[in-house]
Amino acid sequence: MKFVLATKNQGKVKEMLALLGDLDIEMVLPSDVGVDLDVEETGETFAENALLKAKALCEATGLTSIGDDSGLCVDALNGAPGVYSARYGGEELDDAGRYRLLLSSMRGQTTRQAHFQCQIACAFPNGDVLTAEGRCEGAIAFAPMGTDGFGYDPVFLIPELGKTFAQISSEEKNKRSHRGKALVTFAQKVKAYLG
Ligand SMILES: O=c1nc[nH]c2c1ncn2[C@H]1C[C@H](O)[C@@H](COP(=O)(O)OP(=O)(O)OP(=O)(O)O)O1
Numbered sequence: 001m002k003f004v005l006a007t008k009n010q011g012k013v014k015e016m017l018a019l020l021g022d023l024d025i026e027m028v029l030p031s032d033v034g035v036d037l038d039v040e041e042t043g044e045t046f047a048e049n050a051l052l053k054a055k056a057l058c059e060a061t062g063l064t065s066i067g068d069d070s071g072l073c074v075d076a077l078n079g080a081p082g083v084y085s086a087r088y089g090g091e092e093l094d095d096a097g098r099y100r101l102l103l104s105s106m107r108g109q110t111t112r113q114a115h116f117q118c119q120i121a122c123a124f125p126n127g128d129v130l131t132a133e134g135r136c137e138g139a140i141a142f143a144p145m146g147t148d149g150f151g152y153d154p155v156f157l158i159p160e161l162g163k164t165f166a167q168i169s170s171e172e173k174n175k176r177s178h179r180g181k182a183l184v185t186f187a188q189k190v191k192a193y194l195g
């Protein structure tokens with residue numbers, strides 16, 4: 001069975017391929033099937049946006065589609081940037097611009113607690129939907145550290161390791177991360193669904 005990954009984020013693609021690699025499914029990208037779609041993320045929750053992405057790509061490709069909506073929720077910022085993580089600071093910022101803005105908005109703040117949240121939604125052409133979620137606790141570093149990963153990884157600290165997500169291997173990140181947890185649960189649901 002062929003699944004399309006309903007994302008334009010290459011960092012997510014890499015992690016999804018690694019974490020779903022044991023499933024007996026073929027995974028392709030929208031570009032592999034000649035589709036280039038910008039899905040408007042109009043939902044107010046990760047769950048709504050994950051489903052919007054999965055349904056849009058399912059409709060456009062006719063294939064079962066897996067969407068991921070995720071973000072970083074910072075306690076001292078009342079959960080921001082949350083669902084707006086990719087749009088934090090406006091369209092013109094890149095990943096580094098966004099995490100630098102986050103660091104400056106946390107300047108002088110001693111409460112550094114934060115978590116990543118990931119919601120997965122999978123839409124089947126027959127209308128069926130599978131969902132899964134994952135969460136990873138951590139803290140906002142005082143300065144960026146490391147060069148691996150993507151997005152906010154250089155400023156997301158795992159306190160017990162004393163390292164950010166950008167300082168650990170992708171295998172280690174996948175074991176601990178919000179996406180890793182969500183995709184492990186999701187993989188079990190897909191196996192059960194496909195029988
Ligand atoms: O493991 C992660 N490590 C670092 N940063 C992360 C992670 N997971 C999500 N993030 C950040 C990236 C982006 O700023 C936002 C997700 O936004 P989100 O709309 O779900 O993804 P996106 O726009 O990058 O790609 P797409 O919508 O095509 O799947 O949270």
Ligand SMILES: [Mg+2]
Pocket residue numbers: 041086
């Ligand atoms: Mg997005």
